[in-house]
Amino acid sequence: MIRWENRSKVKKAGLIALTCGMLFLTACGGKKDSGSYDVISQKRVEEGRTAVTVLVKYAFSINSFEKAVEEKFPDIDIVQIGNYTPDMGIEEYSRRLEHDDLTDIVMTWPLDVGEEYWADRLLDLSGEDFTSRYKLSILNSISRGGTLFYLPGPSQVRGILYNKTLFQENGWEVPGNYGEFVELCKTIEASGIRSIQLGFENSEVLNTAFTGFNFGSCFSRPEDQQWIANYNKGTGSFGDHFGPALDVFQQMTEEGIWKPSDLEIEYSKRETMLYARECAMVEDSALLARRGHEISKMGDEFALMPFFNPDSSNDWARLYMVCYVGVNKHLAEPENQDKYGQVMKIMDFISTPEGQEAMMADTGAMFSCLNDVDLPDVPEIESLIPVLRAGRYAVFGQLEHAQEALEEGLAGMLRGEKTKEDVIQMVDKQNKEPVHKADPEIYGTAASDFTLMQTGNFVTDAMRGQSGAEIALFMDNGKDGLYNGKGLSGRLYKGDVTNVDLKCILPDLKSPDTGEMRVVKITGENLIETLEKSIVVENQSGWFYYFSGLSMNYDPTAEPGKRIGTIQTADGKAIDKEKVYTAAIMDTTVPESFILESESTGMTVYDVLVKTLEERQTIEPEEDGRFTVRQGLY
Structure with missing residues (x-):
């Protein structure tokens, strides 16, 4: 059978059988006035198991964790829901918090997204026994006024990643302090190889250089944190506390460790430079170290x-939090008691060495925030x-108001x-007069909340209408840890539809994707083959498409080639192969080998x-039944 996630705020638990033969997975929510929210799962769920939905942070999967949970708790089934949209999925998660549109468990990064909604949307975990297993310093850093809305996930350990083989070949030693690090960089530069490259084209990486080589001096002590908190409230001048840190950055610039040309290097380029021996060091984790060894042509x-800071005993490692884990507050309501118990079992499991190891397996993380866990x-x-x-x-961390x-x-x-x-002067000015984001640009209005499928219908209807094509196809972004980064993962909500909303429903495109709409010619036979198999990558079963100009009965959990039950054009005609x-x-988003002609x-x-x-001004969800999901295609 097929299970779908229902995040439409229907306050029921369990499975609701519908007359069309579909089954919907019910998640928790606060509204009672909307229909099903149809996130399609691509795997079959066994009877007698409780499906627990997990919103998975941007560009990230928890496949090993899912397997570990399901093996330990055979009555639980994890359904991953990814948010793979621009802006690292941050705006999409913020929208989900705002509209009370959360899965049972949420995994997010960065921490402070939608903080104004936490108390109304997320469960306070501070009274749970499993929180006593975490390092108190970490919990204190993420708690708010005595409440704890997230557990800290494991972290990547990051530092200065260097080519160990290149160091050995040239007799370069790992330094023991800041002064030795500066001298090492000068020695490497003199050899004709770039010493360290962070990729400052991404301006946020400038903060890595500034903070990393000054953390012990300006950030690490309780008095440092208190000063920064006061500064964020408008007290003091940046130079009073961070003048020495600016001196360090200036010194490293004058010594040629940082160069103006670094501002033209993309973040991803520094990785390529490291592997090609064009630079000796970058900033990253052991995950990249292993990857480098695997792909390095020279082995x-x-x-x-x-990171080495001025003064003695001032070398620091950076923790890069993989995620923070929260729970939908509606699970605590009486009608959700059964699922609440299952979710708390998962949260307790997360808070054990075994659970941490399972989360680390997918992410390259290697540092647990739990007490009494051995170092990796x-x-x-x-x-x-x-x-x-x-x-x-x-x-x-970053400054609250003046980071830009x-x-x-x-x-x-x-x-x-x-x-x-x-x-x-620049930082002080912005700290006292923060730059506010421009108001979103409003393009139209949604008459009501859209389901994910209805959002897909809107996208494809728009494409078909503007192009004049007979059919339009737009991919789903994938479920259950199978993300393609080319499709839809967010949905539209009632009210103004803005530039931010459109970015929240469209994918985060990577080269060579451009997001361009093209009109292609394709045979009926290859159209069916496309809908059956989508884009198959690395033995995965592919994804599915939303569409306009068609009507289809479909099983996304079936093997590719056995998914379509019936298919016809919107006017009821059979597809002519x-x-x-x-x-x-x-x-x-369509296999190139199937395309006869393509026009921009x-x-x-x-x-x-x-x-x-802009043409329609007000849009409403389409309820034309074009996409039916059925069971038992085998």
């Missing part, structure tokens, strides 16, 4: 060293073990256009949605 080995025995971080044992590790000014100022210092005093149809698609429309799918909204 190079890589390892990590700490991983050769790539051998130089970091003394640092970790001494407790010199931390999550790198700081990054702009650091870039200016790097170019030689800004002085230390200029940066202090010999006929050539025109179809509006987003580039790279000169519009992206985003442009298409904007134009459609």
